[in-house]
Amino acid sequence: MNKEKIIGLLFPEASSKTAGRLILALRLMFGIMLLTHGITKIVNFGATAPMFPDPLGVGSAVSLGLAIFAEVGCSLALLLGLLTRPACLVLAFNMFVAIAAVHHFDILGAGELAFLYFVIFMAILLTGAGRYSVDHLLRSRLQAGAYM
Numbered sequence: 001m002n003k004e005k006i007i008g009l010l011f012p013e014a015s016s017k018t019a020g021r022l023i024l025a026l027r028l029m030f031g032i033m034l035l036t037h038g039i040t041k042i043v044n045f046g047a048t049a050p051m052f053p054d055p056l057g058v059g060s061a062v063s064l065g066l067a068i069f070a071e072v073g074c075s076l077a078l079l080l081g082l083l084t085r086p087a088c089l090v091l092a093f094n095m096f097v098a099i100a101a102v103h104h105f106d107i108l109g110a111g112e113l114a115f116l117y118f119v120i121f122m123a124i125l126l127t128g129a130g131r132y133s134v135d136h137l138l139r140s141r142l143q144a145g146a147y148m
Helices: 003-010 014-045 045-051 060-080 086-103 112-127 132-143
Strands: none
Touching: 014 086, 014 112, 045 060, 045 132, 060 086, 086 112
16 A cells, blocks of 8 residues: 555545535434434324423424424425525524423433434534535526526
């Protein structure tokens, strides 16, 4: 093995392709994981609504509806990479509410998963959807003047 290959293995350059693939993997994994939580909430809405936490003071059923919107609607947007930053903002807020109001900032115990979701959604919020997304396609077309 030559010196360049060793250096390349130990200290890889972060190409936009590599970063795009990583962001895609994160979007898919965490989008699917949270989507399943949202679907479970839809299926069990009637049983869950009366006892669902109401941290925003809007009623348990409305709070559950907002959580479902985040976990289903925004997770689908995340999976597609469509309006990813606004979707991640909603998802991160949803997780922050869970961390604060439900888990009382116990990020090393019961709130650990919510905290992990929060960190990932904030990372994607900061990086954007990456090159393998509808956002990237729309941006390319808008910059080319295709929709102007």
